[in-house]
Amino acid sequence: MTTSTPTPDQQAPGTVVGEPPRISVGVLGARGRMGTEVVKAVNAADDLELVAMVDEGDWLFNVADAGAQVVVDFTRPDVVMDNIRFCIDQNISCVVGTTGFDEQKLATVAEWLEPKPDVGVVIAPNFGIGAILLMRFAQEAARFFPSTEIVELHHPNKVDAPSGTAVRTARLVAAARRAAGLPASPDATTDSLPGARGADVEGVAVHAVRLTGLVAHQEVLMGAAGETLTLRHDSYDRASFMPGVLLAVREIGRRPGLTVGLESFLGL
Numbered sequence: 001m002t003t004s005t006p007t008p009d010q011q012a013p014g015t016v017v018g019e020p021p022r023i024s025v026g027v028l029g030a031r032g033r034m035g036t037e038v039v040k041a042v043n044a045a046d047d048l049e050l051v052a053m054v055d056e057g058d059w060l061f062n063v064a065d066a067g068a069q070v071v072v073d074f075t076r077p078d079v080v081m082d083n084i085r086f087c088i089d090q091n092i093s094c095v096v097g098t099t100g101f102d103e104q105k106l107a108t109v110a111e112w113l114e115p116k117p118d119v120g121v122v123i124a125p126n127f128g129i130g131a132i133l134l135m136r137f138a139q140e141a142a143r144f145f146p147s148t149e150i151v152e153l154h155h156p157n158k159v160d161a162p163s164g165t166a167v168r169t170a171r172l173v174a175a176a177r178r179a180a181g182l183p184a185s186p187d188a189t190t191d192s193l194p195g196a197r198g199a200d201v202e203g204v205a206v207h208a209v210r211l212t213g214l215v216a217h218q219e220v221l222m223g224a225a226g227e228t229l230t231l232r233h234d235s236y237d238r239a240s241f242m243p244g245v246l247l248a249v250r251e252i253g254r255r256p257g258l259t260v261g262l263e264s265f266l267g268l
């Protein structure tokens with residue numbers, strides 16, 4: 001086998017001679033709370049190259065023009081579908097942290113991906129390793145407890161409620177309860193102010209707190225006769241999401257199609 005070292009004018013953008021090519025990354029929502037953190041994390045990673053930063057009002061084609069191989073999206077639930085559509089059309093893989101996905105939206109993304117066997121999209125409501133583990137632990141424990149409720153607590157600028165993480169946790173718990181044949185959590189409440197018992201996500205009550213000083217926190221409360229189990233995760237800083245985001249950016253090129261949640265990337 002013969003190999004040749006490309007001269008500088010033959011190299012793809014981002015290639016450093018003697019080193020594997022870097023992954024070109026575009027960030028959507030780049031001026032937001034999460035986007036700012038992603039920009040920092042990508043810039044600090046030797047194997048990644050930040051090629052485009054796009055926020056509201058910017059030209060979305062910038063990510064394609066700049067040759068992004070992977071786009072990271074932390075924008076808003078009402079715009080994320082258009083962004084994903086655009087990226088898939090442009091053969092750009094996506095790491096999506098934006099929340100607000102229901103089964104219908106996920107099915108639509110899967111449909112868009114069908115004719116694109118080389119494009120991958122991972123949509124994860126939470127990239128924090130601890131939060132992902134909490135979801136798994138809750139799923140495992142659910143069948144042992146007649147009662148489960150979820151409390152999510154966030155900074156007051158969060159636009160959606162309940163959080164995407166809480167909705168996914170509730171769905172995972174509900175599925176585990178169904179599989180174990182558990183009836184609905186006992187609740188004799190007959191009249192209450194609307195909202196007092198939280199939102200009902202597949203039979204699991206989810207309560208949302210918005211409080212100055214918080215970042216992102218979740219408790220899953222489980223109860224049985226004479227005992228309770230409380231699982232709690234706290235993100236005190238948005239840096240907590242970055243190892244998961246960077247893992248997804250590095251892996252998504254090897255994972256065509258739609259992946260929901262980061263669990264499989266972690267070997268869970």
Ligand SMILES: NC(=O)C1=CN([C@@H]2O[C@H](COP(=O)(O)OP(=O)(O)OC[C@H]3O[C@@H](n4cnc5c(N)ncnc54)[C@H](O)[C@@H]3O)[C@@H](O)[C@H]2O)C=CC1
Pocket residue numbers: 028029030031032033034035054055056057074075076077079096097098099100124125126127128160164241
């Ligand atoms: N999966 C995860 O681990 C996490 C997910 N999130 C989710 O990420 C999303 C963003 O959260 P934050 O950064 O706190 O919000 P943010 O409001 O600080 O940032 C959103 C940014 O998106 C920009 N934007 C709006 N429309 C756009 C468009 N069409 N194209 C490009 N940029 C656009 C906004 O101008 C803003 O700068 C939310 O859905 C949140 O729930 C937040 C933290 C962790």
Ligand SMILES: O=C(O)C1=N[C@H](C(=O)O)C[C@H](O)C1
Pocket residue numbers: 099125126154158159162163164165166215216217
């Ligand atoms: O908006 C946030 O801040 C967060 N959003 C995600 C969610 O809705 O679950 C993840 C994390 O909770 C932070």
